[in-house]
Amino acid sequence: MLLQLPTELIQLVLRNCDTSTYFQAAFSSRRLYEIASSSRAVIVHQLHNTPGWNDGIEVHQTRHLFGELMKRSYGQLDGAEHYAIPTYKYQNRVIDYHASTMEASEDSVRALLVFRGHSTVHLVDMSHGGQTEVQLKSPGQDIGEVEIIQTAFDGHGGVYVLHRFKPFPDQELDTDHPFVKHALESPPNGSIHLAYHRLNSRENTIRMYDFPEWREYRPLALSVSNDKFAISWQNMLDPDDHDVVLYTQFCDEDDDEEDDHLMEGAMEEGKRDNPYASFEAYVLTSTNDQDQYALFSRKIGPVMRLAFNDRGLQLLYHYRAQNIYGAFQRLDRIPGPPGEPKPHVNKNACTVQFSPSLSLQFSIGIPFFGTHELGDITQGGQCHWQYLAFGIATHRVEKWTVACILKSESYTGPRCTHVLNLDRGRLPTSHGSPVATSRRGTRVAVVNWKTLYVWALNPSELIEDNHTGFYPSSWETSTGVIELRPVVLQLEAVCSQLCFTEKEDELVAITDRGVMFLNIGYSGKSKQPVKSQGHDHSI
Numbered sequence: 001m002l003l004q005l006p007t008e009l010i011q012l013v014l015r016n017c018d019t020s021t022y023f024q025a026a027f028s029s030r031r032l033y034e035i036a037s038s039s040r041a042v043i044v045h046q047l048h049n050t051p052g053w054n055d056g057i058e059v060h061q062t063r064h065l066f067g068e069l070m071k072r073s074y075g076q077l078d079g080a081e082h083y084a085i086p087t088y089k090y091q092n093r094v095i096d097y098h099a100s101t102m103e104a105s106e107d108s109v110r111a112l113l114v115f116r117g118h119s120t121v122h123l124v125d126m127s128h129g130g131q132t133e134v135q136l137k138s139p140g141q142d143i144g145e146v147e148i149i150q151t152a153f154d155g156h157g158g159v160y161v162l163h164r165f166k167p168f169p170d171q172e173l174d175t176d177h178p179f180v181k182h183a184l185e186s187p188p189n190g191s192i193h194l195a196y197h198r199l200n201s202r203e204n205t206i207r208m209y210d211f212p213e214w215r216e217y218r219p220l221a222l223s224v225s226n227d228k229f230a231i232s233w234q235n236m237l238d239p240d241d242h243d244v245v246l247y248t249q250f251c252d253e254d255d256d257e258e259d260d261h262l263m264e265g266a267m268e269e270g271k272r273d274n275p276y277a278s279f280e281a282y283v284l285t286s287t288n289d290q291d292q293y294a295l296f297s298r299k300i301g302p303v304m305r306l307a308f309n310d311r312g313l314q315l316l317y318h319y320r321a322q323n324i325y326g327a328f329q330r331l332d333r334i335p336g337p338p339g340e341p342k343p344h345v346n347k348n349a350c351t352v353q354f355s356p357s358l359s360l361q362f363s364i365g366i367p368f369f370g371t372h373e374l375g376d377i378t379q380g381g382q383c384h385w386q387y388l389a390f391g392i393a394t395h396r397v398e399k400w401t402v403a404c405i406l407k408s409e410s411y412t413g414p415r416c417t418h419v420l421n422l423d424r425g426r427l428p429t430s431h432g433s434p435v436a437t438s439r440r441g442t443r444v445a446v447v448n449w450k451t452l453y454v455w456a457l458n459p460s461e462l463i464e465d466n467h468t469g470f471y472p473s474s475w476e477t478s479t480g481v482i483e484l485r486p487v488v489l490q491l492e493a494v495c496s497q498l499c500f501t502e503k504e505d506e507l508v509a510i511t512d513r514g515v516m517f518l519n520i521g522y523s524g525k526s527k528q529p530v531k532s533q534g535h536d537h538s539i
Contacts (some may be wrong), residue, residue, distance in 0.1 A: 001024065002032065002248070003029060003032065007035055007376070009310075010032065010035050010204070011035060011039050011041075011042050013025075013385060014026075014035070014036055014039065014042050014046075015041075015045050015046075016040045017049050017101050018049075018105060019046055019049070019072075019073045019076070019078055020073065020078035020079050021071070022036065022046055023036075023070065023073055023078065023079065023092070024079065036066075037062075037063065037066045038062060039421075040062040040065065042067045043062060043066050043069055044057065044065065046067065046069050047065060047069055047072070048472055049303055049472050049474045050069065050072045050073065050076070050472070051072065051075075051076060051458065051470055051471050051472065051475065052072045052470065053209040053468065053469070053470060074521070074522040075456060076456045076485075077456045077487040077521075078487070079212055079453070079487075079522075080487040080489065080520045080521075080522075081487055081488060081489050081490075082520060083241075083522065084489060084520045085518075086491060086492075086516045086517065086518040087516070087517050087518075088326060088493070088495075088511070088513050088514040088515065088516055089131075089215065089514050089515045089517070090113065090115075090514040090515055091513055091514040093115040093116075093514075094115060094116045094117075094512075095113060095114070095115060095116075095117065095510065095511075095512065095514060095515070096114040096116045096148065097496040097497070097510045097511065097512060098150075098496070099114035099148045099149055099151055100112055100113050100114045100369075100496075100497075100510050101149060101150075101151050101152060101153070101463070101497065101510075102497050102499055102508065102510060103153040103155075104499040104500065104501070104508075106439065106502065107127060107502050108125060108126065108127035108501075108502070109125075109126045109127070109499060109501050109508050110123065110124065110125050110126070110153065110213075111123075111124045111126070111127065111508075111510065111515060112124075112136075112151040112152075112153070112159060112161075113510075113515070114148045114151060118148075119137070119138040119141040119145075119146035119147070119148060119163070119511045120135050120136065120137050120138065120141075121135070121136040121138070121148060121151055121159070121161055122134075122135055122136075123135075123136055123199075124157065124515070126501070126508060134199075136159060136161065136339035138161065138163055138195065139195060139206055139208065139371075139484070140165050140183050140193075142168060143168060144165050144166055144167040144168050145162050145166045145167075145168065145190075146164070146165055147163060147165075147166075147190075148162075148163050149162045149163055149164060149218075149219055149222075150162040150163060150219060150221065150222035151182075151222075152222050152223060152224040152229070153224065154196075154224040154225065154226065154229075155224075155225065155226070156226065157198070157199045157200055158196060158197065158198050158199060158224075159196070159197045159199060159519060160194060160195070160196050160197075160222065160224050160229060161194070161195045161197065162190070162192070162193075162194050162219055162222050162231070163192075163193055163194075164190045164191070164192055164193075165190055165191055165197065166189070166190035166191075166195055174469060179213070189236075191210070191212075191215065192210075192211050192214065192215075192218075192219060193208055193209065193210055193211075193355075194207075194208070194209040194211075194222075194229070195207070195208055196208075196277075207277045208276050208277060209247070209276060209277055209279060210276045210375055212291040213232075214245075216234040216236060216237065217234060217235050217236065217237060217243075218233070218234055218236050218485040219231050219232065220232040220233070220234050220242075220302055220303065220304055221303055221304055221305045221306045221318075222306065223305075223307050223308050223311030223315070224255070224308070224312075225308035225311075226312050227248065227249045228245070228246060228247060228248045228249065228312065229246075229247050230244060230245065230246050230284070230306050230308070230315055231244070231245055231247070231306075232244050232302060232303040232304070232306055233245065234302045235289070239302075240298055241287055241288070242286075242287055242297070242301075242302035243283055243284075243285060243286040243287070243288075244283075244284045244285045244286075244303055244306070244315075244317070245278070245281050245282065245283050245284065246281070246282045246284050246315070246331065246334065247279045247282075248279060248280050248282070248334075248335070249277065249278075249279050249280050263402070280335070282334055282335065283342075284315070284329060284331075284342060284343070284345075285297060285303075285329070285345060289342075293327075293344075293345040296347075300320075301319060301320055302319075302325070303318065303319060304318055304320050304322075305315045305318035305491035306318070307325065308459075309366060312331070313330065313331055313332045314328055314329070314330055314331060315328065315329045315331055316328050317329070317345070321533070322363070323392060323434045323435050323446060323448075324348065324363040324364065324365045324391070324392055324435060325348050325363070325365075326347065326363065327345050327346060327347050327348055328345070328346055328348060329344070329345045329346070330343050330344075337376045348363045348364060348439055349361050349362070349363065350362050350364055352391070352404075352406060354393070354402070354404075354490075355479050356479065360393035360394075360395065360402070361393060361396075361466070362391035362392065362393040362404070362406065363391060363392050363393070364389050364390070364406060365389050365390045365391065365435055366388065366389065367389045367408075368388060368389065368437035368441045368444075368459075369441035369459040369463065370385070370386060370387040370388070370420050370463075371384075371385075371386045371420075371460075371463055372384070372385055372416075372420045373386075374416075375413075375416070379421075379537055382411040382412060382413060383411065383412045383416035384409065384410075384411055385409060385411075385412065385420075386407060386408070386409040386463050387407065387408050387409070387463075388402075388405055388406070388407055388459055388462060389405070389406050389407060390406075390409070390435060390437065390444055390446075390465055391403070391404050391405075391406045392404075402426070403446065403453075405444070405457065405462055405484070407462070407463060422436060434446060434447050434495070434496075434497070434498060435498075436498045436499045436500050436507070437500070437502045438500040438505075439500065439504070440459075440504055441457075441459040442456065442457060442458065442459065442504050443455070443456060443457075443500065443504055443505065443520075444457065445498060445500070445507060447491075447495040447498050447509065449494055449495075450490060450492070450493065450494055450495070451488065451489070451490060452488070452489040452491055452495070452498075452518075453486040453487075453488055454486055454487050454489070454506075454520055455484045455485075455486045455518075456484075456487075457484055458470055458471075462482065466482060468502050480506060487519075489510070489518075491516070492513065493509075493511035493512055493513035493514075493516060494511055494512045495510070495511050495516070496507045496509075496510050496511065496512075497509060497510040503521075504521070505519055505520050505521030506518070506519050506520075507519075507520065
């Protein structure tokens, strides 16, 4: 129908549509492409309504401007919902995505995959487009049933596997075996153990932890950082009874060989009297407490996901149906003096002025981008810190939800010694998340069930309030806020965990269909098929 219009009307239509629709129309036929790529006034108008700098564009030829517009469009991920096709691996087995986990570092993504009905954990390293796999077998799987409950990376080459063990009932068992001994003393549903696999060590050894005092509870979440780990427990008979416990390990830092020998003893079929490693436990939160958080915890329910942050000095609490952590707790004073109260649990809630007449309470994620402007010491100037973070808020009455990029800033003394290190906030160590940001902060992705939202952004411009005019006025709201426009991709799988690789446009996710790989960047290398009278052409 559009082709039946005269050229002037087609130009008017192309001028008034958004950039994504402009290119969809342009690449649908030869005639529309020729009109779109040669109408200088239309191209310039589109450039002024697409994020980018427009100084000096008048001196360039029309074809160059068309190429610049195309480059900007792909930079904003326009049309990604049409060309970004996910691929899946491990589809032949059912992934237990509650027990599996991912870890993203500066140059790689690793995953601990658990398959339903199997007791072996698969460590998959997806570095630089390649893929290697190591199998971590659960101790005791030959003499009993092992159910993997949670897995976690420790950030230093180690892997933790939280599992339930039940001995086989139809064979003679060695009651001196540590797993059998503990399981026979446990409820019918088995005993809970934590296995630590030290990767790349001299010996193929495993350190074991046992939790006899929590036999009436089931673990809901696990997180690990350096030499400590945290577990969220829920009473199996009373769901309103739930706690979070921090465990710190006892180890001899001066004698690594003795430590290796202890771990080896855990695998020697119970030849040692106490093959289990020792630890000290601190109950961080409990619904049995009489403080304000206990009342809040009874209402909102148990902690469903834990994540260490800030080099293990902070613990983040995720509750049911939350994309961003709901509370956090400082751990730098643990262990404290006898009688000292537990660290206060702070809600992740910050009131932000959304508009002149409306304030919203945001849950705010870990900052993903920051700048530090040094002050002039000779002039007594102050250092200026700025950070960007992703936040979500829901209107209390109308129940609509909004996602925003929020900025915080502070001024410090001219002799500031603070070092900008966003990796401190990028080390949850144990789990991926439904919210992910790319390494350079140019992409933010949020997954909701089977729907993936990805925002392209220029963090350097946003943090400076768009002072260079990178974002056109058509992208500003009535209050002067930049309205970022997401690309929305409908997936064929439910995503539980999501992260970016070392590349800005590559995503990896754990789903109910397998491990999903998705490249949201345009990979056509400036070639687009154009149909004309039943034939394909390349532009």
